[in-house]
Amino acid sequence: MKIAVAGKGGAGKTTVCATAARLLARSGLRVVAVDGDTNPNLHAAIGLAGSSMAPFLPVSLVSRRFDGPRLTAGVDEVLQRYSSAAPDGVRLVRMAMPQHADEGCMCSAHATVSALLADLGDAADTVTLLDLEASPEHLSRGTARHCDTLLLVAEPYYRSLEAVKLQAALAGETSISRVAVIANKCRQPSDLEAIAQYCQSHGLELAGSLRWSDAALDADARTLPLLDYAPDDDLVADLDGLFARLVGRPAAVAV
16 A cells, blocks of 8 residues: 655644654554655654665666656665665655756656656555655656555645645546545644534545644654654554554554
8 A cells, every 4th residue: 555645834744654654564564655855854753864874766767658657676676775774664765855956857856756656566564655745746746646545634724724625636636546634733623623624615535633742843853753752642642543544454552
């Protein structure tokens, strides 16, 4: 199963993706986490130092074909060379980032991620989580076209919800079979109610909700993964249950 996580900047995409990846790995799944942002920071949220990372995915790995971009090497070889071992057994892969100013567009970097997702296939007991940038560019370039599910993280305010609506409309024109919203940073019942009402009014599926977490802010300030800083936090429990339902497995023991 391949799940992409998107939404407006600051909505909590990377915390969601990093924490869910480790929880799913604890449940016994093989997990590949892909940082699909040209300004990568998934490694910090998942618990890896930048100095210990494998190289970025080189754009030379892409071969253009009639059915879209594909890898020029076997997917197992690519993961061996370009993925880093993250906590709980997660394998982390990073999309290439700009090395210099005035390089031009990042089309080939996006195509490399798309090719990796295509070649990962649907292996049993394997989940791929793709953390996307805060832009609809990943939809216009087809970066997430091979994902089964696109989760749009929404905060309980208008601009965040409008960004989710835009990305949901674009995703509806792709081959992604399921597009759903996650209500994040819900301090009180009225926050969830506002997001639920918006989703109902615009024909959007609401997959679940996540409670507000002061611990998530504190962990970020200390450059620590939420799962290490506050394993018993409500947000960890919410993510554990939500992603267990998405992949059809029991929740992990979040300790």
